[in-house]
Amino acid sequence: MMWALVLLPLLGAALSWLVPDNRRRVWVLPVFSLAHLAVSAALLVHTPPPSPAGWIWLDPLGKLVLMANSVLFTICSLYAVGYLSYRLKRPNRVLCASLLVCLSATSLVVISQHLGLLWIALEATTLTMAPLIYFNHNARSIEATWKYLLICSVGIAIALLGLFFLAYSTIVAQQEVSLLLPALIRDAAALHPGWRHAAFIFLLVGFGSKMGLAPLHTWKPDAYGEAPGLVGALLAGGLVNCALLALLRVYQVAAASTEGPLFQQVLLTMGLVSMAFAAVFMARQSDFKRMLAYSSVEHVGIIAVALGLGKGALFAGLLHMINNSLTKGVLFLSCGNIHRAYNSKSTQFVRGALRRTPWSAALFLAAFLAITGSPPFAPFVSEFLIVSSAFGQGNHWTGGLFLLFLALIFIGMASTVLPVVLGEVPPDLERTRYRDAVPTVLPPLALMGLVLVLGLWIPTPLQELLHEAARLLGGEA
Amino acid sequence: MNSLADQLLVLCLLINFAVLGTSRLAFSVRCVAVQGVLLGTLPALVHPFSWHVSFIVVSIILVKGGLIPVLIIRAIKKAEIEREFSPFIGYIPSLVLGALFTSLAFIFAARLPLAPEHEGLLIVPAAAATLMSGFLVLMGRRKAISQVLGYLLMENGIFLFGLLLADAMPVMVEAGALLDLLVGIFVMGIVINHISREFSSIDTSRLSALRED
Numbered sequence: 001m002m003w004a005l006v007l008l009p010l011l012g013a014a015l016s017w018l019v020p021d022n023r024r025r026v027w028v029l030p031v032f033s034l035a036h037l038a039v040s041a042a043l044l045v046h047t048p049p050p051s052p053a054g055w056i057w058l059d060p061l062g063k064l065v066l067m068a069n070s071v072l073f074t075i076c077s078l079y080a081v082g083y084l085s086y087r088l089k090r091p092n093r094v095l096c097a098s099l100l101v102c103l104s105a106t107s108l109v110v111i112s113q114h115l116g117l118l119w120i121a122l123e124a125t126t127l128t129m130a131p132l133i134y135f136n137h138n139a140r141s142i143e144a145t146w147k148y149l150l151i152c153s154v155g156i157a158i159a160l161l162g163l164f165f166l167a168y169s170t171i172v173a174q175q176e177v178s179l180l181l182p183a184l185i186r187d188a189a190a191l192h193p194g195w196r197h198a199a200f201i202f203l204l205v206g207f208g209s210k211m212g213l214a215p216l217h218t219w220k221p222d223a224y225g226e227a228p229g230l231v232g233a234l235l236a237g238g239l240v241n242c243a244l245l246a247l248l249r250v251y252q253v254a255a256a257s258t259e260g261p262l263f264q265q266v267l268l269t270m271g272l273v274s275m276a277f278a279a280v281f282m283a284r285q286s287d288f289k290r291m292l293a294y295s296s297v298e299h300v301g302i303i304a305v306a307l308g309l310g311k312g313a314l315f316a317g318l319l320h321m322i323n324n325s326l327t328k329g330v331l332f333l334s335c336g337n338i339h340r341a342y343n344s345k346s347t348q349f350v351r352g353a354l355r356r357t358p359w360s361a362a363l364f365l366a367a368f369l370a371i372t373g374s375p376p377f378a379p380f381v382s383e384f385l386i387v388s389s390a391f392g393q394g395n396h397w398t399g400g401l402f403l404l405f406l407a408l409i410f411i412g413m414a415s416t417v418l419p420v421v422l423g424e425v426p427p428d429l430e431r432t433r434y435r436d437a438v439p440t441v442l443p444p445l446a447l448m449g450l451v452l453v454l455g456l457w458i459p460t461p462l463q464e465l466l467h468e469a470a471r472l473l474g475g476e477a
Numbered sequence: 478m479n480s481l482a483d484q485l486l487v488l489c490l491l492i493n494f495a496v497l498g499t500s501r502l503a504f505s506v507r508c509v510a511v512q513g514v515l516l517g518t519l520p521a522l523v524h525p526f527s528w529h530v531s532f533i534v535v536s537i538i539l540v541k542g543g544l545i546p547v548l549i550i551r552a553i554k555k556a557e558i559e560r561e562f563s564p565f566i567g568y569i570p571s572l573v574l575g576a577l578f579t580s581l582a583f584i585f586a587a588r589l590p591l592a593p594e595h596e597g598l599l600i601v602p603a604a605a606a607t608l609m610s611g612f613l614v615l616m617g618r619r620k621a622i623s624q625v626l627g628y629l630l631m632e633n634g635i636f637l638f639g640l641l642l643a644d645a646m647p648v649m650v651e652a653g654a655l656l657d658l659l660v661g662i663f664v665m666g667i668v669i670n671h672i673s674r675e676f677s678s679i680d681t682s683r684l685s686a687l688r689e690d
Contacts, residue, residue, distance in 0.1 A: 116650030123657040130664050139675045143684035146621065146668055153628060153661055154615065160654065161608075161635045167642050172592045177645035194590050222687045 001048055002056055004039045005066075005107040008032060013100035017093060025096055026084045029077035032100060033070075036107070040070040054180050055114045060469040061248055062110045064318055065241045068325045069106050071450070072237045075443045076230050079333050082439025083230055086340060094131050102128040102234070109242040115163055115179040115249060119156070122210065122246055125239055126152045132231040133223050144222035151219040152210055159206025159246070162199045166253070169195030181249060188256035200263055203250045204270075211243035213304055214274035217297045221281075224293035225345070229336015232289065236296040236332060237325030244303060244321060248473065251307060255474035260310075268308025268398065274301025275405040282412035288338075289345045291416050292331055295371060298409055299324045305402060306386045307473075309393060314475035316385030318466050319458070323378040326451050330367035333444040334360045338420065340434035347416055351423035359436040361421045363444050368417045370451050372410045378454035479598070482522040485515050486599040489637070490579060493610035496630060497571040500561045502622050506549050509629050512607075513541025516636055520643045523600075529648050537636070540655050545629065545662050552666040553622060556673035562680075566617030578609035592641075600640055608634030621669045621679040625662065632658060 012032030019025040043058055044067065050057035058066065077099070084092050105128060108121035126149075134145040163179060170177045170184075172192040178184065188196075209216035224232045254263040278298035285291040303324070306317025335345075337360035342350045353361035370377030373384075383406065390399035458466075492512045496505045517537035524530050553559075566574070582605035589601060611631030615624055639646065673679045 114647075114650070116646065117653070120650065120653035120657055123654075123661070127657065127660050127664055130668065134668070134671070137671075140686050142668065142671050142675055143687055146672065146681065146684060147687075149661075149665060149668060150615075150624060150628070153665075154631065157628070157631055157635055161638065164635065164638050164642060167645055168592075168638075171642070171645065172590060174592075177642070179646075179650075192590060225687070 001039070001043065002051070002058065002111055005036065005043070005111060006104050008036055008039060009100040009104035009107065013097045013104070016096040016100060022088050022092055023085070025092060026081050029080050029096055029099060030074070033074045033077040033103065036103060037070045037074045040066050050113065054182060055117060056111050057113045058111050059113070059472065060465055061245060061318075061472055063465055064322060064469055065245045066107070066110045068241055068322045069103075069110070069238045072325050072329050072447075073103050073106075073234065075329055075447050076233055076333070079440060079443040080230055082437065082443075083228070083336065083340075085439070086434055090135070090137075095135055098128045098131045099234075102132070102239075106238060106242050109245060113181045115166070115181065115184070118246055118249065119160055119163055122159075122207075122242060123153075123156050125242055126156060126210065129223075129231070129235065129239065132234075133227040135228050135231065136226065141226040144219075144226035148219045148223040151216075155206050155209030155216065157206070158202050159210075162202030162204075162206055165195050165199035165202060166191075168192075169199060181252065184253045185256045188253050189258065191257065193258075196257060197259060200250060200254055200259055204247070204263070204266060207243050207247045207250065208270065211240055211247065211300050212274075212297055213270045213300055214277040214297055217274065217277065220297060221290045221293040224296065224332075225287055225290040229289075229332045229334075229339060232292065232336070233329045233332035236292065236328040240296065240300060241321060241325055244300070248307075251473055260474065264308045264310050266308075267304045271301040271304030271306075271308055272398065272401055272405070274298065274304065275402070275409070277301075279405045279408040279412060282409055283415070285412070285416050286347050287345050288335055288347060288350065288416055288420055289332075291413065292328070292335065295331070295409070295413065296328065298405075299328075299371070302383065302386065302402075305398065306389075309386070309390055309395065309398065310473075311389065311393065311475055313386050313389035313393075314470040314473050315466050316382045316389060318469050320379065320382035320386065323382050323451065323454060324371075326447055326454070327367055327371045327377070327379055330363055330444045330448045330451065331371060333440075333447070334363040334367060337434070337436065337440055337444075338364060341432055341436075343430050343432050347420055349426060349429070350420050352425035353421050355425050357434075357436045359441040359445070363441070363448055365417065365421045366448055367444075367451070368413060370448075370455075372413055373406055376452065376455045378451045381455055381458075479522070482519055483599045485519060485522070486603040486637075489515055489603055489633075490606055493579070493607055493630065494572060494575055496614060496626065497575045497610055498568050500564075500568065502553055502559060502561060502620070502626075503550065505623070505626050506546050506553070509626055509633070510542050510546035512630075512633055513545070514538050516633055516640075517541060519637075519640055523640060524643050530643060532648055533643060533651055536652060536655055540659050541629075541633070544659055548662050548666045549622065549625065552669045555670050556622070556679050558620065558622070558673075558679060561618055561620050561623050564618045564623070566613065571613055571617055574613055575606075575610050578613070579606040582606040582609065595641055600637060604634045604637035606634070607631075607637060610634075619680050619682050621665075621672055621681050624681065625665050625669070628665075629662070 016028040105124035112118040169191040212220045278294045306313040341357045582602045586602035615627030
């Protein structure tokens, strides 16, 4: 059953490779992603015990990521049907196959309890994303792809070195060598401190660059800006979660050793630095897709701050992970629609989108309000919990800076989003084919509905799951 | 037995300098390939025979010594390029920095708390030096292919360190890591090909349309 999560999308990828026709091939995506969603739901309800060797298991942290990724991927694949029908001239064989392989790799990240296996799966997600970012086949997208490939490959190689250090620290400490998570957590306190310390730093840098924490985020604006909206949504809402999960595994080991507080301190600093970077670069951003990339840097920063604060903030941080991926989905999909309707993503030309694409523009505006933490949407709840936890712990500096950056980011983002949505339509606009239609509006609309519902009411099972996951990270919640 | 391993490691270190000091891309590829083969034979010398170790040996030699060089050489041929021109860090400074990093690696490794069975081996300093040389090539060169070579050198350094763990790492993980590396190089090769078509050059300093102003 567990392997179905990995094998099902792979089967879909093979199938989509074999379908010769551009128009029909697209339908493979929703079929297999819906099947994947069904399997995920079944596994969330009836979780099988760990595999005999202990490599494969779906723990509460994995469940959260699986839930977020599977929902987001399903929405994106439904959207893909509408989106790709506008782009039939461009071959989509590589796109469809890569998307499904990527889904398979992200599922493997979620269920692996062996850090080596997790690393392999994470590297696989990096590689499958490269052809997706390059979908538009132009000079700008190739530049973005190259930067992305190089920075992420080097980052993830550094993470491998960190894993080797972690394994070596077990050898030096004369423990049984293993990269299995339960064994590492059990022996964490007994590992050789020097090597363990180095391992944590390397892992943080490696997974941090994959996640896009400042100052390791430089690939993000390019990749997010040049990739199609649909791919951007998966990068910002799905892959970020996988890298975060890898980091959470390291966090689990760190929390079980004496290094916990130091690791948290570093995460807190990196989180605040990420938010500061986002606040600076978001202002006067004339490309609204790049702006979303900085918003993604901001939100991984917020999650890092929550992890750094620990205790009660862990619950909020995990909730924010889900909220962020759902809201990012709406943002990228709706801004992809606007991009198509204007054939530009520069705020110089894109104005008054509410007239040209009323639904997408409204969704973009609503998602902007949601992501910047306005009630009644879900990110408000998690951000509020993080701030209140910071002040509750007496960490006034963190809480204060957090609020300051949020305010700056709100202003910066508003100064880009509001003219795009509300302004006057420029008179001499290029004519384009795209106008709002059900297949490209309904998926983000459904996602926006979810964001709203989660902001008003968190179902009890989800709440329990979040508490269980926070407990795995050493939270008292 | 171990003296032979040490000699091979010294050879690995020398290869780093060969790559740092040359502008000829095909030569660099061959150097990195030879280093990969040396790397592949090392587990057989350091560890007693087992199926696990022989699998690692064969697959490393096959991938690092065979498939990856073929992929890169093909990319070089397609891009019709032979040399690296005006790198960001010149060849002489690269060599000097390489020597500096290598000596630092030795000093650093002597202070590291190693497991008793690994004391006195050259593996750790060689790994650190190779890793740093890889970084130098990655940062200091303009051509996309040179950057890939830098990445490979870095990976070689990491694999060298992994030798200390060869009997601790499950085969699946090793094989998976190698497969990822192979696919990574394959994808990079394709991207390089597209860069050269789009820009009629694989000079990555031309990739500057996306700079933040």
